[in-house]
Amino acid sequence: MLVIDEIVNDETAVSAPEKWQVGIDLGTADIQTVVVDGDGEPIAAFLDWADVVRDGVVVDYVGACRLVREQLAKVERKLGVTVERAVTSYPPGTDPRISINVVESAGIEVSDVVDEPCSVAALLEITDGAVVDVGGGTTGTAIIAEGQLVASEDEPSGGRHVSLTIAGGLGVSIEEAEQHKRCSQDDPMVAAMAKPVVEKMADIVAGHIQAHQPSNIYLTGGGTLIAGFSDVFRRAFPHITIVELSKALYLTPLAIASYGLSGKGDK
The missing domain is CATH 3.30.420.40 (ATPase, nucleotide binding domain)
Structure with missing residues (x-):
């Protein structure tokens, strides 16, 4: 890896x-x-x-x-x-x-x-917890308990939705907004624009895990690379350990x- x-x-x-x-x-x-x-x-x-x-x-x-x-x-x-x-x-x-x-x-x-x-859960040998995979268009959650898949859900909200928000906020094309998003770690204004969309993703995950309440949430997918992503999740889930996975894009x-x-x- x-x-x-x-x-x-x-x-x-x-x-x-x-x-x-x-x-x-x-x-x-x-x-x-x-x-x-x-x-x-x-x-x-x-x-x-x-x-x-x-x-x-x-x-x-x-x-x-x-x-x-x-x-x-x-x-x-x-x-x-x-x-x-x-x-x-x-x-x-x-x-x-x-x-x-x-x-x-x-x-x-x-x-x-x-x-x-x-x-991802299988690769990392996760036996308990929720794996949240945020791609370009969807946020998916797999809930694992005692080594078994308990539930797997997905809803439309991902990196593209962040790009659309940035495009609207800056008045630029979606292609240019994508480039701004990929540099969000260096631009506090872009990170601020992305925050409400990330909060929406956290709301989606909250619904996915409501009946299970895992002790850990593992974040993966290119969408999680947006500046401040993990901080939003830590605020949304103060009693759950948020684990950022390296090489999330790949x-x-x-x-x-x-x-x-x-x-x-x-x-």
């Missing part, structure tokens, strides 16, 4: 290990393909910022299919392999076939499909790929 941000979009050829697994994450703000070796270490990763999925629904099917094919072609060139199968994911509460159809359009088999926060696709190592997605 420590090296994944160093190899993103690096097409330098390397030798493929004996065992490897591909994971494909169709996000609202980006599409990512990650390959891990048999020990779960990332060996290839490709990311394209794209507006092809909204609130768990593919709104640009042709564009999504094209990006997946292009990323898989890069994987094959980098590793000198032929990709025949991959694991993919879906936001909780949406139809897994949406993601499956896009991946299968690239001519490969979907060996397994998992909801996004559950994949953690979900890494978890998706790793999910296949012990399941049907084995290479």
Whole structure:
């Protein structure tokens, strides 16, 4: 996990290990393909910022299919392999076939499909707590108790909603607002604009966990990188430990790929 941000979009050829697994994450703000070796270490990763999925629904099917094919072609060139199968994911509460159809359009088999926060919980071996995955369009929560999935829910509110708020506040395009959002750590005004949207996300999570009250909430997904995100959650949940996960932007696709190592997605 420590090296994944160093190899993103690096097409330098390397030798493929004996065992490897591909994971494909169709996000609202980006599409990512990650390959891990048999020990779960990332060996290839490709990311394209794209507006092809909204609130768990593919709104640009042709564009999504094209990006997946292009990323898989890069994987094959980098590793000198032929990709025949991959694991993919879906936001909780949406139809897994949406993601499956896009991946299968690239001519490969979907060996397994998992909801996004559950994949992160499995990777981190979380046995008790709530994993909150904030993507570009949705906020998903997986509640784990005694090693078992208790509930998994998802609602439309994510990084894109922050971008829309920034675009309105600054009077700029959504594309320029995205750039401001990614620099929110350096701009207190942008962080202040984002705060009400993050508070809405906290309200969503409060509804998700109301019947369970976990002792820990684990934050992941690119949406959690917004300045002040964890502080809002700490104020909203003063009696729950808020855990910020490193490499949040890449953690979900890494978890998706790793999910296949012990399941049907084995290479």
